[in-house]
Amino acid sequence: MAAQRANTVKHNMDGFNLLRLRPVRVLVHWGGFPYVFQALFLVVFVALGVFGWGRFTPDGVNDKLYAKCNIVTLLIWAVWWPAMIWLAVLLGRAWCTVCPLELVGNISERIGRRLSLPQASLPRWVAAGALIVALYALVQLVVAGLHIHRVPHYTALFLGALLGLSLVTGLLLKDRAFCRGFCPVGLLLGTYGRGGMLAVRPHTAEACRECAPRDCLLPANRTKLDARSCPSLLTPSRLDSNRDCLICCQCIKACQLKPKNMQLLLRRPFHPDDAREGLASWPVTLFVLLVSGFVAYELCSEWKPAKVLFGIVPHWLTARIGSDALAGWINGIWMLVVVPLVGWTVLGLLTRLLGGATSVREAWRRLALPLVVIIAAGHMAKGLAKFTSWGAFLPHALNDSSGVTTATAFGAGAATLPPALLGKGIVSPVGVILVAAGFLVSLREAKRAGPERPMLPVVVPLVAVGLVLATLVLGWGM
Ligand code: SF4
Ligand code: SF4
Structure with a gap:
């Protein structure tokens, strides 16, 4: 064990400690960090929520056009x-550093403590992510069913619900409960961000072992405003994964060793020394299953023949039921449940038949973490396509924030729609490169997670998924 740790220490030095840069060091150690940035984003969230409140798609205007x-x-x-x-894949949980929801949870937790409210610890099953999977599925289902992403009022309700939930969980539960057990994007950031290049790690494990005060762990430090012991209940001296660390830098501030032992590293992606699990937990597995269906649907939506093919069954079902109001919900269940369940059963059977698992369920758990690398790459490609097409509307939205006049003019043909910032001829090959890179990394991740196990049972499903996603993205340029 000691040898293993020493090895980790040696490799952990394979990165650049950003704290060696004076501006970064001063910023991180400033008492207002990261609170000021979180507060700024909170102001933006609240302002957007207030502005979106009560605004619905104008009559006669397409809801997607109005959303843009x-x-x-x-x-x-x-x-x-x-x-x-993009931020999660490249830099791990960097968004969490400045996230306003964490700030709301933090403040309400302090208020709850002041009011002597009984604040419970998070049950283990909740901390494992079971509710996060459910909330993520709920959000995606509501997006599909109610089109909350196309209606400002619903988007405002969504933001309000997130702020409300972080407030209530902070009042009633302790130790960063919202982030650890409720944040709908918690598992997304934790799984997509595993190979992120920004990481908090100890410089040497030995120094931490010999550190008597253990300020980064001390319960008494947890309720301080600044230089807190880890509010997420992690053990900073043993950090070997980006999964749960919010890069809040509190442990860096708390460390009293001279020189400080905790570092803020910029490292190569998917650092070899990080921990890999041979089998993903069930919440992570189910999350990857859900997100695979969502990403497949999103990639199909950019290529008409694929979109038609993906929608044949839900359209047929909607027509049979005869209720257009249910169309989005049926589509949501199709993409989030039916398609991934069928796809993953085929993949699981393949892995099992090739001797990589004793059951389909075990195969799912073995495949989840390598697969998520390819899926995240596909998600990045879709994000790029969406930003480049919707981003062209930004100048119009800044001129006419409500968007009513602009959308009405575009809808009536009185104005020409702006061209995408980048054409599909560029976005498609970039997307294919992303998926191909994701595929190669996923192979390496599968190897690192189980070097002693045969690779073929994992490689075949990874190739299958990689080919499907690459084909869909290639189709965008046709
Ligand atoms: S886990 Fe969620 S709420 Fe917490 S900091 Fe990250 S994004 Fe924000
Ligand atoms: S390990 Fe450090 S940086 Fe990570 S969440 Fe805990 S206190 Fe924040």
């Missing part, structure tokens, strides 16, 4: 959301 013209839907769904996906 309204500043709230445009900024939340075409800028913030894709940026969060």
Whole structure:
């Protein structure tokens, strides 16, 4: 064990400690960090929520067109959301550093403590992510069923619900409960961000072992405003994964060793020393299953023949039921449940037949973490496509924030729709390169997660998924 740790220490030095840069060091150690940035984003969230409140799609205007013209839907769904996906893959949970929801949870937890409210610990099953999977599925289902991403009022309700939930969980539960057990994007950031290049790690494990005060762990430090012991209940001296660390830098501030032992590293992606699990937990597995269906649907939506093919069954079902109001919900269940369940059963059977698992369920757990690398790459490609097409509306939305005049003019043909910032001829090959890179990394991740196990049972499903996603993205340029 000691040898293993020493090895980790040696490799952890394979990165650049950003704290060696004076501006970064001063910023991180400033008492207002990261609170000021979180507060700024909170102001933006609240302002967007207030502005979007009561605004619905104008009569006679296509809801997707209106969503591109309204500043709230445009900024939340075409800028913030894709940026969060890219940021997670490249820099781990960097968004969490400045996230306003964490700030709300933090403040309400302090208020709850002041009011002597009984604050419970998070049950283990909740901390494992079971509710996060459910909330993520719920959000995606509501997006599909109610088109909350196309209606400013619904988007405002969504933001309000997130802020409300973080407030209530903070009051009633302790230890960063919202982030650890309720944040709908918590598992997305934790799984997509595993190979992120920004990481908090100890410089040497030995120094931490010999550190008597253990300020980064001390319960008494947890309720401080600054230089807190880890509010997420992690053990900073043993960090070997980006999964749960919000890069809040509190442990860096808390460390009293001279020189400080905790580092803020910029490292190569998917650092070899990080921990890999041979089998993903069930919440992670189910999350990857859900998100695979969502990403497949999103990639199909950019290529008409694929979109038609993907929608044949839900359209047929909607016509049979005879209720257009149910169309989005049927589509949501199709993409989030039926398609991934069928696809994953085929993949699981393949892995099992090739001797890589004793059951389909075990195969799912073995495949989830390598697969998520390819899926995240596909998600990045979709994010790029969305940003480049919707982003062209940004100048219009800044001129006419409500978007009513703009959307009405575009809808009536009185104005020409702006061309995408980048054509499909560029976005498609870039997307294919992303998926191909994701595929190669996923192979390496599968190898690192189980070097002693045969690779073929995992490689075949990875090739299958990689080919499907690459074909869909290639189709965008046709
Ligand atoms: S886990 Fe969710 S709420 Fe917490 S900081 Fe990250 S994004 Fe924000
Ligand atoms: S390990 Fe450090 S940076 Fe990560 S969440 Fe805990 S205190 Fe924040």
